[in-house]
Amino acid sequence: MEQRQFIVTILTISILILGFAYANEPAQSTPGATGQYTPTGGNTIGAGGGNVTEVNISADLSTSKWQGYWGNVSGSLRLGDGSNVFFDWSNVEFAAVYASPNSNPDWTSVTAVSSQGDKETKDAAFGFTNTDADSITNTMTGSACAAGTEISGAAGVTPYDNAGDPGSWDTCIADITGTDTTRALFGTNIISAGATAYNGLNVQFQLMVPAADGGTNYYFFLEI
Amino acid sequence: MEGRTITSSWKSNVLLALIILTLVPVVSAQVVVNSGDWRDVYSGLQYASITDQQGYFVTDTQQATRILSRLNPDEPVFLITGNQQPMAGFRSLLVSRGFTIEDLRSTNAIDTNEELVLRAQPQNVIVVGDAYGYNAVSVGTYANKKQAGVLFASQRTSSVLEEISAQDVLVYGHIPSFLLETFEDQASRIINNQDRFDDNFALFELFLQEYPSQLIILANGEIIEEQLITGTSPTLFIGRQTVPVRVTDVIRESNIQTAVLIGNALAPNANTIKDRTGISIFIKFAQGRDQQQFALDLFNVPVPNPLIQVASAEYDATRQTLLVTYQNPGSIATYFSATFVGEDTIEDARPVFIEAGSYKTQQYQSVDLGEELAYTLLYGASPRSLDLIVQGRVDVSRAQIDDQSQLRVSSAMYDTRLEAFVIEVENTGPVDAFVVVEAVDVRVGNERVRVGSEVVRVPVGQSRQVELLVEMSERDLERNNELSLELFFGQRELSLVNFARVTLGFSVGASSALSWTWIVLVLFIAVLVGWFVTRKKR
Numbered sequence: 001m002e003q004r005q006f007i008v009t010i011l012t013i014s015i016l017i018l019g020f021a022y023a024n025e026p027a028q029s030t031p032g033a034t035g036q037y038t039p040t041g042g043n044t045i046g047a048g049g050g051n052v053t054e055v056n057i058s059a060d061l062s063t064s065k066w067q068g069y070w071g072n073v074s075g076s077l078r079l080g081d082g083s084n085v086f087f088d089w090s091n092v093e094f095a096a097v098y099a100s101p102n103s104n105p106d107w108t109s110v111t112a113v114s115s116q117g118d119k120e121t122k123d124a125a126f127g128f129t130n131t132d133a134d135s136i137t138n139t140m141t142g143s144a145c146a147a148g149t150e151i152s153g154a155a156g157v158t159p160y161d162n163a164g165d166p167g168s169w170d171t172c173i174a175d176i177t178g179t180d181t182t183r184a185l186f187g188t189n190i191i192s193a194g195a196t197a198y199n200g201l202n203v204q205f206q207l208m209v210p211a212a213d214g215g216t217n218y219y220f221f222l223e224i
Numbered sequence: 225m226e227g228r229t230i231t232s233s234w235k236s237n238v239l240l241a242l243i244i245l246t247l248v249p250v251v252s253a254q255v256v257v258n259s260g261d262w263r264d265v266y267s268g269l270q271y272a273s274i275t276d277q278q279g280y281f282v283t284d285t286q287q288a289t290r291i292l293s294r295l296n297p298d299e300p301v302f303l304i305t306g307n308q309q310p311m312a313g314f315r316s317l318l319v320s321r322g323f324t325i326e327d328l329r330s331t332n333a334i335d336t337n338e339e340l341v342l343r344a345q346p347q348n349v350i351v352v353g354d355a356y357g358y359n360a361v362s363v364g365t366y367a368n369k370k371q372a373g374v375l376f377a378s379q380r381t382s383s384v385l386e387e388i389s390a391q392d393v394l395v396y397g398h399i400p401s402f403l404l405e406t407f408e409d410q411a412s413r414i415i416n417n418q419d420r421f422d423d424n425f426a427l428f429e430l431f432l433q434e435y436p437s438q439l440i441i442l443a444n445g446e447i448i449e450e451q452l453i454t455g456t457s458p459t460l461f462i463g464r465q466t467v468p469v470r471v472t473d474v475i476r477e478s479n480i481q482t483a484v485l486i487g488n489a490l491a492p493n494a495n496t497i498k499d500r501t502g503i504s505i506f507i508k509f510a511q512g513r514d515q516q517q518f519a520l521d522l523f524n525v526p527v528p529n530p531l532i533q534v535a536s537a538e539y540d541a542t543r544q545t546l547l548v549t550y551q552n553p554g555s556i557a558t559y560f561s562a563t564f565v566g567e568d569t570i571e572d573a574r575p576v577f578i579e580a581g582s583y584k585t586q587q588y589q590s591v592d593l594g595e596e597l598a599y600t601l602l603y604g605a606s607p608r609s610l611d612l613i614v615q616g617r618v619d620v621s622r623a624q625i626d627d628q629s630q631l632r633v634s635s636a637m638y639d640t641r642l643e644a645f646v647i648e649v650e651n652t653g654p655v656d657a658f659v660v661v662e663a664v665d666v667r668v669g670n671e672r673v674r675v676g677s678e679v680v681r682v683p684v685g686q687s688r689q690v691e692l693l694v695e696m697s698e699r700d701l702e703r704n705n706e707l708s709l710e711l712f713f714g715q716r717e718l719s720l721v722n723f724a725r726v727t728l729g730f731s732v733g734a735s736s737a738l739s740w741t742w743i744v745l746v747l748f749i750a751v752l753v754g755w756f757v758t759r760k761k762r
Contacts, residue, residue, distance in 0.1 A: 067512070067514075069512060069517065092491055092492060092495045098506070099512070103450055103451055103454075103508075104450075104451045104454065104455050104456070106439060107439055107482045107484065107504070107506055108438040108439050108481070108482050149504055150504075211514075214293075215293060215513050215514045216513065217294060217511060217512075217513045218511060218512045218513065219508060219510075219511050219520075220508070220509055220510040220511065220512060220517070221484070221506040221507060221508050221509070222488075222506065222507040222509055223504065223505070223506050223507075224491070224494060224495055224498055224505050224506075224507065
């Protein structure tokens with residue numbers, strides 16, 4: 001009896017352990033296209049922020065209707081295995097910086113805003129009263145403003161430098177087609193060697209843009 | 225009687241209306257995704273784009289608060305919340321600000337993707353794989369323009385397509401054959417060139433044929449950004465570290481004049497494109513609000529990460545041959561093309577395959593180029609996508625190669641349990657040998673693939689089984705009548721200087737999951753335990 005119990009116990013344990021061993025056979029990976037696209041983990045990855053660390057832009061408040069952005073666009077980009085630098089972003093020449101509330105502007109249909117009527121339309125888009133002293137109409141009073149290859153012959157404004165004199169950059173206004181109700185585009189040329197901004201710093205660009213009540217989200221673009 | 229009938233009808237109508245109301249979700253006009261899974265983010269934005277809603281995704285706590293300022297307080301929020309959330313408590317924050325919320329809890333990204341497509345009921349559908357993100361990114365703006373839903377391939381794809389009565393189904397990029405077989409018949413068109421660039425170029429051309437555009441978006445399928453899904457221009461991949469020549473060819477042939485690069489990581493590549501083509505390029509690089517500037521809202525997607533390095537270099541003066549051994553330390557197979565510069569320049573004629581974790585020795589007929597060589601390796605995940613680069617220098621040792629290894633392939637079978645070809649290799653030479661086996665042109669689904677093994681040591685006079693992992697369906701096995709093998713072998717692990725090509729038939733079977741070692745070990749443990757149990761009972 002004891003012998004039979006011994007054998008039954010051994011068999012039971014063997015089956016259990018063998019079953020466990022079989023169940024724990026590791027799954028095989030699944031090669032994909034051309035046998036090499038083997039997924040190497042789950043699909044959950046950390047949310048990534050953007051990478052603007054090599055591009056410095058800063059903002060400052062001028063009036064309740066206007067925001068100023070200034071900064072540098074030079075920098076280097078390190079890629080590769082640490083000891084090698086294959087790309088140096090400082091070799092990239094930037095022509096102009098643009099800002100638009102539209103995240104997806106149609107760059108093939110940019111038209112300069114120059115007439116009084118067009119400026120008043122832009123004031124309305126931002127919720128400004130065009131007769132206010134700091135409206136777009138009464139601020140962007142310059143003419144023949146040009147930025148990069150996209151804007152020319154536009155109305156514009158020249159923000160001051162730290163001495164209170166007209167600074168080195170013009171901010172030009174243009175119109176783009178797009179889905180946003182605020183179809184404005186603002187641009188200024190980049191001065192690679194730098195110049196003095198309103199705060200006395202030597203920077204490569206200075207740009208002022210209108211902001212609607214409650215804030216306006218702007219997207220920034222560099223033209224190379 | 226009439227009155228009762230009317231009452232009954234009225235009650236029925238009210239009941240019906242109530243049922244309909246409970247079935248119809250709250251009509252939202254803005255979608256927010258708070259999930260760490262890129263597929264949730266993609267599905268949410270894609271759903272928003274084809275249902276004419278504004279889409280947002282949370283990347284971190286600070287950015288989440290900025291999203292709040294952009295949401296319309298008068299509209300409900302359709303909130304998709306994943307298992308891992310970039311901001312915990314985001315829902316509570318929305319509630320505290322008075323937003324009406326319709327919730328979708330995403331516990332499985334594929335389920336969520338399918339549910340959103342079922343909700344949107346698009347007539348057009350694009351099916352992509354979800355192993356990596358680049359195919360989904362590649363089709364993003366095309367799907368928006370076409371108002372197509374994007375489905376991640378699964379076992380349920382066929383039924384989802386059937387349920388929404390999809391009229392136009394585009395199957396895009398690599399999809400495992402066992403999945404593809406389940407809905408292939410429902411496809412109106414398949415784009416799969418076994419190369420993410422070729423696929424992207426094909427879709428790019430299709431986009432321009434259907435929706436002519438002068439503006440294009442430049443990206444590389446490694447991030448999700450709003451414009452890559454809600455944009456209305458075709459997206460063109462431009463490479464990560466180098467710009468494949470074909471990219472500039474595609475731009476020239478399409479007569480495009482203007483491009484927008486999303487994010488600044490690829491600025492050098494964009495600059496190269498500008499130099500080569502002269503088109504205007506704008507880099508979307510930041511955003512600003514309330515006197516502050518921020519990074520763009522970006523979400524990283526999984527990307528293949530091929531790796532390659534030079535393991536050693538030897539020069540055999542007798543044979544006037546430079547032998548360079550490469551190692552793939554990564555987890556996916558890689559293709560590479562090497563260039564060595566010394567007194568002369570030598571290079572690979574065509575991209576070379578190297579399996580994950582494996583070695584490969586290339587032999588170059590050459591004069592002695594010196595004791596140290598500068599090299600450049602272009603590499604990538606497929607032979608036509610060498611968009612990565614590594615440069616360095618390697619010492620060249622002197623050697624006289626006298627390799628006596630000899631091998632023979634005894635048999636081949638496909639093991640359905642291992643999901644691998646198992647090749648029996650016999651050492652018929654006088655020395656131990658090392659071997660890498662590769663199977664070429666294996667038909668898997670609609671693709672022809674190359675799969676390789678790791679380095680396997682075969683002692684003198686013995687045989688070893690070499691495994692080539694590749695998942696094959698029954699249909700795939702029927703399609704492959706025989707196996708074409710290439711063997712790279714040698715008596716030194718880092719110098720596989722011999723090459724042989726073999727074609728042979730193979731059997732199909734399933735190996736036992738249990739090895740003899742396991743069985744003996746388990747029996748031994750069982751005897752011990754049994755002995756203890758019976759002894760205790762006595």
